[in-house]
Amino acid sequence: MKHRIIPVILSGGSGTRLWPASTDDKPKQFHALGGSQPLIAETVERVRGETDGISFGAPIIICSARHAELTAKQMAEIGVTPAAIVLEPFGRNTAAAGAIAAALTAEIEPGALALLLPADHVIQDRAGFLAVIERAAAFAKERILTFGIAPNRPETGYGYIKRGEPLDAGVFKIESFREKPNAETAQQYLDDGGYSWNAGMFMFDPSVMLREFEPSAAIRDGALAALKQGKRDGAFITLDAEAFEKTPSQPLDIAVMEKTRLGAVAPCDIGWADVGSWDEIWRLAPHDDHGNAKHGPAVALDASGNLLRTDGPKICVAGVDNLIVVASGDAVVILPRARAQDVKLLRELALKLN
């Protein structure tokens, strides 16, 4: 028997570190930052169809109300008809979204599992991804599954999951979740081998998830009230603002995963990246002979290691190395790759120019 799985795409991110391409009106997930399609399109495409062991239903998408049209248009472009597009009047973090995902999945297809996926990540190895989903699905009737990314560097920007005793077939109980570590601790995690990056992907039976919300019942109850009292219009469900405003804002990791004893982790190495900075986008992109990654019309003369990315104007550089150059919307950003994080600060300074 194939496991039926409803992908629930969390599209609430803002991606300010990828300004000026990523903006409030058109954040990160709506841009082609990994491959040729916008990240949200690639995320949805990745969980279509079926394998020997799993079969995907139409996706549910949870996004900001301001991106309703953009989201619907994006899905139309790839020929996907979502089972629902849940519109949040404002963000309430991933715990509220997790409760809504559980309730809606149960409503749309009783018996199906929910697979919670951020809309703005890259996964280069789709076959490996589907294989680990299939492997994990065997446990998802009793447990809440996470997918633990094999770390390849002592990254301090992610949370970690320490695996506990093995269940079977490369799936483990979770010993604990760890907050973003300092550099020394991150190196220890890497050396230890028993830690994975927490990529914010979850798979669960809706009834199990809703039950395990018990220690954070206010979040669940608030989110489900906002869903129940929401307005439905075709595939769109606009959450009730009054109920949603009362819903506490917490990550699902903290509200549920750190409290439940039913957590499990499926470690995997699937070419995952959260494309959280222009430097990482340079790293993921194909390079020319001089290490330049180009997106859009660009000329590089005696220049190496640069990211040259444009939505319109030709970028022409000579004699510069290891720079990020991004021309998008009403801004051009230029800074060393090593200072990619300063994009947030530049964005704030640029906003003050108005």
Added chain:
Amino acid sequence: MKHRIIPVILSGGSGTRLWPASTDDKPKQFHALGGSQPLIAETVERVRGETDGISFGAPIIICSARHAELTAKQMAEIGVTPAAIVLEPFGRNTAAAGAIAAALTAEIEPGALALLLPADHVIQDRAGFLAVIERAAAFAKERILTFGIAPNRPETGYGYIKRGEPLDAGVFKIESFREKPNAETAQQYLDDGGYSWNAGMFMFDPSVMLREFEPSAAIRDGALAALKQGKRDGAFITLDAEAFEKTPSQPLDIAVMEKTRLGAVAPCDIGWADVGSWDEIWRLAPHDDHGNAKHGPAVALDASGNLLRTDGPKICVAGVDNLIVVASGDAVVILPRARAQDVKLLRELALKLN
């Protein structure tokens, strides 16, 4: 008695080293590169009105036919009605323009001197400029005057004028014109003190100039035929293409000045610059506390010595030094100030992108 002077503005330059601001459709002289107004407007404004010794007539402008409207519009914006706008169907260098300048000046105001001025230079000291014109005008009935710029560095990009015996009042006979020197020779010229930069500015009595064209009679005769057979429409005079095409293309320096015995030079130090590169524009511009010169909306964080120039998009830089960044039209150019000359090459590479 005041000397009557007709300014003749040579607006035929293309300014490819100032791409992407300067383009074929809107070259250098139509951009504000020195002050707040386009160079051609500042050039015309500089020679309006009168002083104790000189009085300027309405200017003649010689430009490419493709810039007819742009030129007329620019003059209208500063409230100047040109005596004539001569439209060249194609460029034939400054000798042909000099002959036309002489003939038209004689036609428009018999007895007036012609003052030939490139449209795309900066002169910061207007009072000094007017003073040297007044000083030189005393000799312009018998001699062809040039204005020799006091060199402040061993520049290899300009021609030089070696002064000969003094005439009077800081005006000298010309001993010889010198081609662009190598670095060693340029240093010798600077140390010698008897050399000036040839800024391509000339003042003369039309009849003297036309007579001294005798060794290059084909240029004069071709240019005057093109003028005579040209079409007149209000202030516009479109040169006859057939006649103009037969006119040899030479600089006035070579066709006349190196051959006449009537040359004279008035050395001066008037804040002249030919703004021939983005690096020079950075040098001329006001700087912030970190040596950044900004034109248009720009943000600089931990960045120094940069030229940040934009016609539209906000330029936001962090952690970069001594760069030229120019966003204009359909291109963004980024290169070290020390490589400013590479703009020409980048322009050619960018054109191939199409």
